Amino acid sequence: MIPVPLSLLPDNASVSADGRLAIAGCDLVDLAATHGTPLFVYDEDHLRARCREAVAAFGAGNVVYASKAFLCLAMARLAHEEGLLLDVASEGELHVASAAGVPAERLVLHGNNKSMAELRRGRREGLHHIVIDSFDELERHERLHAEDGLRPPVLVRVTPGIEAHTHEYVRTGHNDSKFGFGMASGAANEAVRRVGASPAVELVGVHAHIASQVFAIESFEAEVDVLAPFVQRHGLPELVLGGGLGVAYVAGETAPSLTEWGKAIREACAQHAITARVSVEPGRSIVAAAGVTLYEVGTIKDLPGIRTYVSVDGGMSDNPRPVLYGSGYEAFLPRAVRAERERAARIVGKHCESGDVLLFEAALPADLAVGDILATPVTGAYGYAMASNYNKVPRPAVVFVRDGAARVVVRRETLDDLLRCDV
Numbered sequence: 001m002i003p004v005p006l007s008l009l010p011d012n013a014s015v016s017a018d019g020r021l022a023i024a025g026c027d028l029v030d031l032a033a034t035h036g037t038p039l040f041v042y043d044e045d046h047l048r049a050r051c052r053e054a055v056a057a058f059g060a061g062n063v064v065y066a067s068k069a070f071l072c073l074a075m076a077r078l079a080h081e082e083g084l085l086l087d088v089a090s091e092g093e094l095h096v097a098s099a100a101g102v103p104a105e106r107l108v109l110h111g112n113n114k115s116m117a118e119l120r121r122g123r124r125e126g127l128h129h130i131v132i133d134s135f136d137e138l139e140r141h142e143r144l145h146a147e148d149g150l151r152p153p154v155l156v157r158v159t160p161g162i163e164a165h166t167h168e169y170v171r172t173g174h175n176d177s178k179f180g181f182g183m184a185s186g187a188a189n190e191a192v193r194r195v196g197a198s199p200a201v202e203l204v205g206v207h208a209h210i211a212s213q214v215f216a217i218e219s220f221e222a223e224v225d226v227l228a229p230f231v232q233r234h235g236l237p238e239l240v241l242g243g244g245l246g247v248a249y250v251a252g253e254t255a256p257s258l259t260e261w262g263k264a265i266r267e268a269c270a271q272h273a274i275t276a277r278v279s280v281e282p283g284r285s286i287v288a289a290a291g292v293t294l295y296e297v298g299t300i301k302d303l304p305g306i307r308t309y310v311s312v313d314g315g316m317s318d319n320p321r322p323v324l325y326g327s328g329y330e331a332f333l334p335r336a337v338r339a340e341r342e343r344a345a346r347i348v349g350k351h352c353e354s355g356d357v358l359l360f361e362a363a364l365p366a367d368l369a370v371g372d373i374l375a376t377p378v379t380g381a382y383g384y385a386m387a388s389n390y391n392k393v394p395r396p397a398v399v400f401v402r403d404g405a406a407r408v409v410v411r412r413e414t415l416d417d418l419l420r421c422d423v
Contacts, residue, residue: 001340001341001342001363002251002340002341003332003337003338003339003340003341004251004330004331004332004337004341004377005251005330006337007248008248008249008250008251008289008330008377008378009021009023009289009292009377010023010024010042010043010046010289010290010291010292010377011043011045011046011049011290012024012025012043012045012046012401013043015337015338019335019336019337019338019339020334020335020336020337021334021337021375023041023043023292023401024043024044024045024401024402024403024404025401025403025404025405026041026401026404026405026406027334028041028292028294028334028373028375029334029335029373031294031399031401031406032294032296032334032373034406035397035399035406035408035412036397036412037294037295037296037313037314037373037396038293038294038295038312038313038314038318038396039293039294039396039397039398039399040291040292040293040318040379040380040383040384040396040397040398040399040410041291041292041293041294041399041401041406042287042290042291042380042398042399042400042401042409043290043291043401043402044078044290044400044401044402045402046289046290047075047078047286047287047290047400048078048082050258050282050285050286050287050290051063051065051078051079051082051083051084051286052082053257053258053259054084054258054262054280054282054285054286055082055083055084056259056262057258057259057261057262057263058262058265058278058279058280060083061083061085061279062277062278062279062280063083063084063085063279063280063281063282064084064085064086064087064108064240064279064280064281065079065084065085065086065087065281065282065283065286066087066243066281066282066283066284067079067086067087067088067089067093067096067097067283068087068089068093068283068382068385069283069284069286069287069288069380069381069382069385070283070287070291070380070381070382070383070384070385071093071096071097071385072096072384072398072409072410073096073099073100073409074100074400074409074410075287075409076096076097076100076101076102077100077101077102079102079286080100080101080102080106085106085107085108085128086102086106086107086108087107087108087110087281087283088107088108088109088110089109089110089111090111090118091115091117091118091121094107094109094118094121094122098125104125104126104127104128105126105127105128106128107125107127107128108127108128108129108130108131108281109122109127109129109130109131110131110133111131111133112133112134112178112179112180113133113134114130114133114137114140116140116143116144119137119140119141119144120144120147120148122152123141123144123148123150123152124148124150126152127152128153129153129154129155129204129205129240130152130153130154130155130201131154131155131156131157131207131240132154132155132156132157132191132195132201133157133179133180133181134181135191135194138191138194138195138198138200138201141154141198141200141201142198142199142200144200145199145200145201151199151200151201151202152201152202153201153202153204154195154201154202154203154204155203155204155205155206155207155238155240156180156181156188156191156192156195156203156205156206156207157179157180157181157206157207157208157209158180158181158182158183158188158191158206158207158208158227158230159177159179159180159181159182159183159188159208160183160208160210160223160226160227161182161183161184161226162210162211162219162222162223162226179209180207180208183226183230188206188230192206192234192236196234203236204236204237204238205231205236205237205238205239205240205276205277206227206230206231206234206236206238206239206240207240207242208223208227208240208241208242209241209242209243209244209281210223210242210244211244212243212244212246212284213244213246213247213284214244214245214246215246215253215254215255215256217256217260217261217264220241220244220245220261220264220265220268221264221265221268223241224241224265224268224269224272224274225268225272227239227241228269228272228274229272231274231276232272232274236276237276237277238276238277238279239269239274239276239277239278239279240278240279240280240281241265241278241279241280241281242280242281243280243281243282243283243284243285244284245258245261245282245284245285246284246285247284247285247288247289247378247381248289248378249288249327249328249329249330249378250328250329250330251330255285258282258285261280261285262280265278265280266278283381284381284382287380287381288378288379288380288381289377289378289380290380291377291378291379291380291381291383292375292376292377292378292379292380293314293318293319293375293376293379293383293396294334294373294374294375295312295313295314295373295374295375295376296312296313296371296372296373296374297310297311297312297368297369297370297371297372297373297374298311298312298313298350298370299311299370300345300368300369300370307344307345307346308343308344308345308346309345309346309348310345310346310347310348310362310364310368310374311347311348311349311350312347312348312349312350312358312374313350314349314350314358314393314396315348315349315350315351315356315358316349316351316353316355316356316357316358316388316390317349317351317387317388317389317390317391317393317395318383318384318387318395318396319358319376319379319383319386319387320386320388321382321383321386322357322358322359322360323355323356323357326360328359328360329358329359329376329377329378329379330359330362330376330377330378331347331358331359331362331363331364331374331375331376332364332365332374332375332377333364333365333368333372333373333374333375334373334375335372335373336365336367339365339367340365340366341363341364341365342363342365342366343363343364343365343366343368344361344362344363344364345359345362345363345364345368346359346360346361346362347359347362347374350391350393351390351391351393352391358376359376384396384398384410389413389418392418394412394413394414394415394417394418395412395413396412397410397411397412398410
């Protein structure tokens with residue numbers, strides 16, 4: 001098996017003469033020794049470059065960072081500094097973004113089942129948009145209007161009936177979806193009518209999101225084809241096309257760039273003479289490839305005639321995507337990035353689950369040994385964001401690296417942190 005493709009590594013990755021990997025001038029093996037493992041390492045300039053690319057592709061004010069991909073105070077500040085709005089899908093995400101200093105008018109509140117508390121806070125703080133996802137939610141707004149007399153700007157989320165080619169758990173734009181108002185059923189038209197007539201909100205546009213991890217640009221063009229007549233018929237001034245642009249995770253995969261995505265969407269909108277303001281909500285495509293996760297190898301177990309298991313000190317608690325979606329990753333040793341990967345193995349975590357798998361079919365160097373630092377690239381999205389304390393394992397630290405220096409942006413949890421909520 002060939003060495004790990006360098007194209008999967010962050011922008012500022014470099015390999016020394018003796019084959020060791022550094023990101024932004026920081027040696028990964030040294031980072032593991034200093035900060036411990038598991039450890040999330042983000043290339044800060046890579047993050048900023050993707051934010052700037054998105055703004056260049058879609059225009060200032062037209063890019064909303066989907067913070068569910070990865071959110072902490074430092075990431076919220078970074079996205080805001082680079083001119084992105086932030087999409088928050090819970091009061092918790094709203095709280096983090098606000099604590100980071102992101103102004104309320106730069107936040108968009110999502111969610112298919114927003115509580116009265118979330119809506120009350122969103123209305124009171126004056127968010128950029130609230131995305132209405134159901135008739136029940138509209139009724140909650142109307143009850144709150146009796147309390148506050150406010151009329152916040154809202155988008156109506158619609159499901160355009162597009163079957164994007166991706167995992168069924170991350171499809172959101174097809175007819176059988178928990179999200180939004182279906183266009184095929186007529187619910188979307190009814191939602192626009194009722195929301196537009198409500199004194200509790202101000203209808204300013206429509207929102208759609210077809211899926212996550214979408215590689216086919218044609219799927220986004222089809223989204224525009226479906227939504228254009230709807231937006232024009234209702235005279236809506238804003239159209240939000242969501243996110244979902246895929247990224248390459250393994251050797252042989254390729255994905256469109258943010259620039260290519262923007263060009264395709266602009267051309268599709270021009271073909272339909274769309275005059276509404278068009279916005280998008282990238283998340284994964286901003287942060288995924290910027291991140292690498294470091295682990296320490298603790299056990300190598302050979303089962304003759306069956307397989308080799310390589311156990312690391314993390315697992316499904318810091319990256320549940322392989323368990324949830326069967327997602328694929330690559331693995332390599334930062335001490336020997338150029339090494340041939342000839343040893344077949346299954347990389348597993350330390351949790352009490354047979355399904356605790358990080359790589360089902362990994363290729364590793366033949367001289368892999370207990371104590372080695374092992375890395376999985378393209379883990380910047382939905383790793384730390386979905387991390388848990390399963391088996392009471394503390395969540396990892398997160399560091400940003402830039403110009404030869406590393407800074408901790410999320411400290412490693414301690415054992416005492418596991419007791420914080422117990423009474």
